[in-house]
Amino acid sequence: MATHAGSGESLVRRAMPIYLGLLFALLTAVGILLLFWLRHVLLILFVSMLFAATLSGPSEWLHDRLRVPRGLAAALIYLVSFGVLIGVGWLVVPPLLGQVAEFADRAPEYADRFEGVKEAYAELRNDYPALPPFEEQMSRLGNVILERAGERATALPGNLFSILLDLVSVFVISLLLVTSRARIRRFILSLVSVDHRGRVAMVLDRSWERMGVYLRAKLIVMAIVGSLTYASLLAIGVPFAVPLALVVAFGELIPRIGPWLARVPLLSxxxxxxxxxxxxxxxxxxxxxxxxxxxxxxVVEGDQLDIHPLLVFLGVLVGASLAGPAGAFVAVPAVAVLDIVIREVVVPWRHEQLSRDEEEAGRVGRDARARAGPPAAAR
Incomplete structure (x- = not known):
């Protein structure tokens, strides 16, 4: 009976690692699914962190120089930013609406050019009879456009409410992060051993600085690129310079791909x-x-985001596939933070682990040689 109990206990002990491994795999799968389901919430949180990191520099300056409380300083910066946006809108919206009306007035002229395209397509179809009729192609395109427009119009109220809710969430969360950043930082460091607190503090500070620099620099680059595009279109004589310059400027939000996608309507x-x-x-x-x-x-960004272009491109693709344009926008600062963690935490830890393994292998080799005694030639 004792032997049977001992064998049962031994069987349980041998099966325990397998059970724990399966449990860990199941919990990992559940965690990944949970993160996927909550990706919109995580996106809002990360965007809030971006805005908080961007606001932290000016708010710290107001707090240190003028003794303004951090929360009030962040709120003042938000109000100033909203005032700047309203001023820019006051300057941009009237010519934008005027150029949209001009586009409607010039629709007959574009229709005539459309007829020219139709005639050129007919000549091309004479040479290549396998091509479908022009009217059939345009009918398909028109049906697709009308279907998409109807879907967008139906979902517009819900989308507007969702966007408003997201903006309010970003505003509130970013303000709370600015005011509570010091407490959050102290709490995170309290969970780390004393030996590693210096490195963790450095990683937290550098990640926060990178995120803030990224958004501030991106806004400045957008303004410069949009202004240069607007001036170029005016000099060339291309119509609708304001909306096209705005499209090109906002294309800078998505690195690598966005600028060239934004130039499609420009060149069209x-x-x-x-x-x-x-x-x-x-x-x-x-x-x-x-x-x-x-x-x-x-000049604007400096070397604050020294990331390999391949990592940026892959990050943009992953972010876009998970959360669309917003995911592509936050992909670069997310990759920048991940790059810091890998360089400052993962790589040093791996090097230290390899160094310990080499020392252990050298010690085992020395012990083996010591047990074997001197070589036969020495004896």
């Missing part, structure tokens, strides 16, 4: 104005993009 409108306008607009966009890459971004 320029093509309707003729080959000269198209070529000049394309050249101007290339010049502005290179100026941004070699002059504007290095």
């Amino acid at each position: 409108i320029a093509a309707l104005e003729g080959p000269r306008a198209l070529i000049l607009t394309f050249v101007a966009s290339i010049v502005i993009q290179n100026a941004k890459g070699y002059v504007i971004s290095p």
Whole structure:
């Protein structure tokens, strides 16, 4: 009986690692699903952290220099930012509406050019009979556009309410993060051993600084690129300069891909104005993009986001697949934080682990040689 009980206990002990491994795998899968389901909440939280990190610099300056409480300082900065946005809107919206009305007035002219495209397509179809009729292609495109427009119009009230709720959430959470950042930092450090508190504090501070620098620099780059695009379109004579410049400026929110996607409507409108306008607009966009890459971004952003382009591209793809354009926008600062964690935590820990393994292997080798005694030639 004792032998049977001992064998049963031994069987349970041997099965315990398998049970724990399966339990850990199940909990990991549940955790990943939970993160996927809560990705919108996590996105709002990360965007709030971005805004809080951006506000923390000016609010700290107001707190240190003028003794303004951090919460009030952050609220004042928000009010000033809203005032700037209202002022920019006051300057931009009237010409924007005027150019939209101009586009409606010029619709017959674009229709005539559309007929020219139709005739060119008919000539091309004579050479390639396998091509479908032009009217069939346009009918399909029109049906798709109308279907999408109807879906958007139906979902518009709900989407507006959701956007308003998200904006209020970002505003409140970012204010709370600015005012409570010191307490949150102390709490996180209290959970870390004394030996590692210095490194963890450095990682927290550098991550916070990177996020703040990213958003501030991105807004400045957007303003410069949009202004240069607007001036170029005015000089070339391309119509609708205000909305096209705004599209190009907001395209800077999505790194790598966004700027070129934003230039699709720009080049499309320029093509309707003729080959000269198209070529000049394309050249101007290339010049502005290179100026941004070699002059504007290095001067504005400096080396604060020294990340490999491959990591940026992969991060944008993952962020866009998980949360759309908003995910692509937050992908770069998220990759920047992850880069700091890997460089400052994971890599040193791995090097230390490898160093211990090498020391252990060397000690075992020395002990083995000591037990074996001196070589036969020495004896």
